[in-house]
């Protein structure tokens with residue numbers, strides 16, 4: 437939404453101005469613009485209000501903060517992450533204002549565990565997904581506080597295993613999804629230096645499969661399209677860390693995995709004839725795999741390191757997708773617009789002071 441020119445304020449000032457000198461051509465021009473304006477207005481009103489999505493997500497918001505998977509359900513951190521990202525993608529004031537930031541802050545504080553982790557829901561399990569979901573929604577909506585994440589990065593580091601990847605909790609096996617969550621959270625918290633990045637890189641590069649071209653989630657497992665993002669998405673994050681210490685030997689045109697091989701696996705092996713994308717040939721399509729295979733494809737197509745950016749598109753040029761933000765996995769524009777909107781709203785501390793003075 438936010439990337440569309442026609443939803444920008446003052447867009448209609450772009451209309452042709454004939455300086456009151458009506459000619460046959462200028463009248464034609466105005467006529468065409470009138471009909472186009474009708475279409476744009478329809479699009480703007482449909483997309484900007486998105487009443488059904490916003491109302492649905494509003495109904496999923498729990499009175500005690502956070503979002504459930506559906507209306508009247510208990511709040512869950514994964515559903516909260518999905519709901520906040522969906523509202524940020526819609527990107528209108530109405531969508532942003534669905535989020536009760538004060539209650540969200542209270543919910544995150546309630547999920548926080550004494551050792552620094554976050555449980556997924558009341559009476560639920562605590563694992564590295566919780567830390568990622570909490571850190572993303574807190575940073576996107578400007579309710580992040582140091583206190584809220586006290587001890588979180590140290591707890592995350594207990595999850596990096598002897599293999600180099602991260603497990604869901606300490607003592608378990610390294611896994612693509614948990615590794616992305618761990619590393620992205622360390623970057624949000626500014627604590628990426630704690631990570632053994634060389635061990636992580638060695639583990640991550642060895643998860644891309646030689647024949648298939650896609651990634652496996654764990655050592656000795658089969659290829660799966662969704663790991664195109666969970667594993668492939670690690671490389672922009674690793675690059676961001678390495679470029680600060682090793683910018684001379686680090687490539688400035690490619691991520692440290694075979695981008696062409698991953699694109700071929702996704703384009704040739706993971707698409708279904710009726711639309712949607714899959715784990716591997718023989719599996720059924722679903723929204724989860726469609727989302728994460730496309731996100732992985734976008735990562736494989738776009739390199740952006742420091743001031744340098746380049747595009748590597750396998751096959752036809754029309755295969756190109758929009759670049760995604762490497763930490764939040766939504767379009768870069770959506771993240772920028774959300775930061776702009778929420779940074780003008782009071783912080784959690786200020787909200788607490790307001791509530792205190794009103795009581």
Ligand SMILES: [Zn+2]
Nearest residue numbers: 660661662715
């Ligand atoms: Zn999968």
